[in-house]
Amino acid sequence: MGDYQDNSEAYDTLAENIAAPTAPLSSTSYFVTNTSLNTHYNDGYCAANNPSSSIVVLDYGQPVTATQQPIGNPYGTVLFDAHTTSTTTYAISNAVESFIYGYNDAYDRVPNPNVTCTINPGSATIAIGTSNLIQGGVGAVSPAHARAWANMVNDVRAFATPYSEVTVAAGFDAEPDYSNYSSAQAWVKTFTLSSTATLYNYGTVGAFPCTTASEHLPHGLSCAGWTVDQVYQLSSGITGTKALPEIYADTYPMDWYQVDRWGVQTYSKQMSFAGDMTGCPYASCDPQYNPTDGWQTLWLELNSDSATSQNPPWSTTIVCMTSDCSVHLTTYS
Amino acid sequence: MKIYPVVHKPWLCVASLVAVMLIASMVVSCDNAAQTTTASSTTGAAVVESTSVSTILPATVTHVQLSTRTPGPPPTDIPYPSPTLLLGMQASCQVAGYYPYLLRSCWRGTFNGELISVGAGRDRSVSDPNQTQLGVLIISQSPYLYYDHNPAIYYVPDGFGNVNIVSVSGTQITLAQAGYYGDPTPNGQTIIFDLATRQFQTVSGTPLPTSVPPTIPPHK
Numbered sequence: 001m002g003d004y005q006d007n008s009e010a011y012d013t014l015a016e017n018i019a020a021p022t023a024p025l026s027s028t029s030y031f032v033t034n035t036s037l038n039t040h041y042n043d044g045y046c047a048a049n050n051p052s053s054s055i056v057v058l059d060y061g062q063p064v065t066a067t068q069q070p071i072g073n074p075y076g077t078v079l080f081d082a083h084t085t086s087t088t089t090y091a092i093s094n095a096v097e098s099f100i101y102g103y104n105d106a107y108d109r110v111p112n113p114n115v116t117c118t119i120n121p122g123s124a125t126i127a128i129g130t131s132n133l134i135q136g137g138v139g140a141v142s143p144a145h146a147r148a149w150a151n152m153v154n155d156v157r158a159f160a161t162p163y164s165e166v167t168v169a170a171g172f173d174a175e176p177d178y179s180n181y182s183s184a185q186a187w188v189k190t191f192t193l194s195s196t197a198t199l200y201n202y203g204t205v206g207a208f209p210c211t212t213a214s215e216h217l218p219h220g221l222s223c224a225g226w227t228v229d230q231v232y233q234l235s236s237g238i239t240g241t242k243a244l245p246e247i248y249a250d251t252y253p254m255d256w257y258q259v260d261r262w263g264v265q266t267y268s269k270q271m272s273f274a275g276d277m278t279g280c281p282y283a284s285c286d287p288q289y290n291p292t293d294g295w296q297t298l299w300l301e302l303n304s305d306s307a308t309s310q311n312p313p314w315s316t317t318i319v320c321m322t323s324d325c326s327v328h329l330t331t332y333s
Numbered sequence: 334m335k336i337y338p339v340v341h342k343p344w345l346c347v348a349s350l351v352a353v354m355l356i357a358s359m360v361v362s363c364d365n366a367a368q369t370t371t372a373s374s375t376t377g378a379a380v381v382e383s384t385s386v387s388t389i390l391p392a393t394v395t396h397v398q399l400s401t402r403t404p405g406p407p408p409t410d411i412p413y414p415s416p417t418l419l420l421g422m423q424a425s426c427q428v429a430g431y432y433p434y435l436l437r438s439c440w441r442g443t444f445n446g447e448l449i450s451v452g453a454g455r456d457r458s459v460s461d462p463n464q465t466q467l468g469v470l471i472i473s474q475s476p477y478l479y480y481d482h483n484p485a486i487y488y489v490p491d492g493f494g495n496v497n498i499v500s501v502s503g504t505q506i507t508l509a510q511a512g513y514y515g516d517p518t519p520n521g522q523t524i525i526f527d528l529a530t531r532q533f534q535t536v537s538g539t540p541l542p543t544s545v546p547p548t549i550p551p552h553k
Contacts, residue, residue, distance in 0.1 A: 031429035061425075084419075101402070134514060225513060326477075327430055
């Protein structure tokens with residue numbers, strides 16, 4: 001392991017001399033609130049609005065052992081509806097397939113009188129997401145759940161084979177606040193060994209990740225529960241993983257730069273940033289980032305240092321799938 | 334009318350089917366292609382016996398729809414449980430997006446004839462497991478905690494740390510010390526929060542200091 005260095009002063013100076021390029025067109029990702037085929041179909045249809053390529057995360061919520069389970073399918077998630085409904089991987093796979101049907105119909109210019117969106121289809125990567133959130137010390141952030149998730153993703157990938165414009169992937173909202181590292185790591189490692197689908201980490205750094213509890217903190221933040229190396233592992237270090245980090249506000253890009261810098265210094269390997277995920281779809285989101293601000297600020301942080309320079313291809317913003325959502329309505333709404 | 338599923342490159346699937354017949358162990362999900370081809374082809378060369386393919390393909394390919402589909406929304410929705418307002422301890426405290434408190438223990442019920450919701454956990458701004466956590470109890474006069482912009486937020490007494498709801502009985506909410514991830518703490522202490530007086534107290538009824546922050550801070 002290399003020594004961690006705070007390079008904030010150096011890149012702050014460089015950042016003054018570069019300008020971020022135009023951000024990619026932001027896609028809409030969803031906190032999923034139900035497994036309705038119609039809702040998924042229509043949202044899939046309207047997702048076909050980017051003529052180049054985009055990523056859509058369908059976040060089905062925290063992993064659980066399903067309470068209502070078809071035989072042989074005992075794992076699922078808690079959805080983001082206000083009633084915290086549980087669902088199974090079986091229902092999720094059907095819903096995602098309906099999303100893909102909708103996307104494909106838009107791709108084929110089939111009219112859809114049930115929506116008012118404008119379509120302009122290109123290709124899309126659809127990441128089927130869950131998280132490492134545990135509840136009261138009990139949760140399904142386990143290898144068994146990861147295997148079930150991988151089986152589901154593999155099934156949907158097989159289903160999507162005829163639809164060349166769609167790539168099926170997986171997502172994982174990995175957050176240091178949500179579980180201990182060993183549980184999250186076991187889930188990610190098991191998934192990546194059970195599926196060749198890319199696993200996008202759309203999580204957070206939490207507070208600034210530290211190598212030791214007594215480490216100097218560059219931004220006045222406290223240490224998170226995971227080390228910087230652990231965040232790196234789940235976001236690019238483990239083969240099959242890529243980063244699609246939440247960039248909700250101004251501290252997030254700086255922290256992800258530090259994680260990337262750690263990877264370069266320690267493993268001579270940059271993180272692979274697929275893009276960023278913001279949490280506000282509107283033009284004005286202060287103090288949170290809108291999609292353009294989020295992507296450009298991450299770009300500036302990464303490209304202020306030649307060692308971490310890269311051009312993340314995607315930008316996405318996550319919103320609730322329906323109004324019946326366990327969302328905390330922040331000041332911009 | 335378009336026959337579904339659409340196979341954009343049908344020759345690929347025909348080739349694959351031939352390969353499947355040669356290598357019986359390959360997993361290729363072209364049931365649909367076989368069905369479509371059989372139904373629509375007018376030349377013998379492209380016809381593949383769908384029954385043969387079905388015999389060869391493993392039964393584990395469960396998500397490839399064998400029937401044709403017309404474009405448009407699904408004709409029928411798969412029924413899923415209608416959301417119901419569950420009272421008592423909640424299955425999850427999950428929130429969509431950022432919330433400044435990490436709640437892992439939530440309860441919903443009636444108090445004074447009104448539906449209320451309660452969440453217990455800790456303040457996210459202190460996130461070092463080696464530090465003392467700032468435990469919080471959040472009470473909303475609505476059944477949906479996260480929709481409330483101005484719930485009552487009570488920090489648990491100093492040094493007590495992260496908390497879980499153990500039970501709610503009458504006016505009393507029993508809270509137990511929890512670990513960083515909300516895991517139950519062996520031999521952890523318990524305290525009471527009284528909904529009527531809005532006051533923390535020991536299990537023996539001795540009042541404890543209770544502070545009330547004014548509002549939820551903005552995310553920055």
